C-alpha cells in the first residue's frame with residue numbers, strides 16, 4: 407500500500423496541513439500571552455494521539471518550557487470510547503507547584519480529559535489547563551473546562567495527524583473523515 411492508497415481512505419479533508427499549522431500557531435500565540443518564561447510551564451502530551459500536536463506546538467511556543475508524557479487509553483481498536491480510562495504510562499515529573507498544560511489531539515466524548523484533569527488536579531499543581539487541537543461539540547458528554555481549543559469539528563470519526571483508526575492513519579499530514587468502506 408502506498409501513500410495514494412492511504413489518502414483514498416479519506417472522504418473529506420477537514421484540516422489541511424496548512425490549516426493545521428495556522429491553528430497550532432494561533433494556539434501558541436494565545437498560550438504565550440498567558441504564560442511567560444518565569445512560569446516554568448510543563449506541557450504534558452497524551453500519548454499516542456497528541457504526538458504530532460505536541461511536536462508542532464512545542465516548536466511554535468517561544469517561551470521556556472519542559473515536556474512530559476502520559477499514556478492513557480480508552481478507545482481500544484474501535485471508534486467508540488469505552489469510558490474506562492487506563493494509565494499506561496504516568497508522568498516522570500513531580501508536578502507539585504507547577505503550571506501544567508495538558509496537550510491533546512481531540513476532545514470527543516471528553517471522558518479521557520475529564521478523567522485526566524481530575525487525576526492531575528489531585529497532585530498539587532499550581533494550575534492544570536487543557537489545550538486540544540480538535541473538539542466535537544456534538545459528541546461531548548461531560549462538562550469540561552478547556553482553556554485552549556483549536557477547531558470545533560463535526561461529529562464524524564476523523565484520522566490523521568496523530569489520530570488513528572485501529573492504530574493506522576496517524577502519519578497522514580492532514581486530518582480527514584474516514585471513509586465508510588474502511589470499517590467494513
Ligand SMILES: O=P(O)(O)OC[C@H]1O[C@H](OP(=O)(O)OP(=O)(O)O)[C@H](O)[C@@H]1O
Nearest residue numbers: 453454455479480481514515516517518
Ligand atoms: O474525548 P474522548 O472520547 O475521551 O476521546 C479522545 C481521546 O481518544 C483518543 O485517544 P485513545 O484513547 O484512542 O488513544 P491514542 O491517543 O493512543 O489514540 C484521542 O487521542 C483522545 O486522547
Ligand code: HPA
Nearest residue numbers: 514562563564565569570
Ligand atoms: O474521531 C476520532 N478519531 C480518532 N481517534 C479518536 N478518538 C476519539 N475520537 C476520535
Ligand SMILES: [Mg+2]
Nearest residue numbers: 452453454455
Ligand atoms: Mg489519545
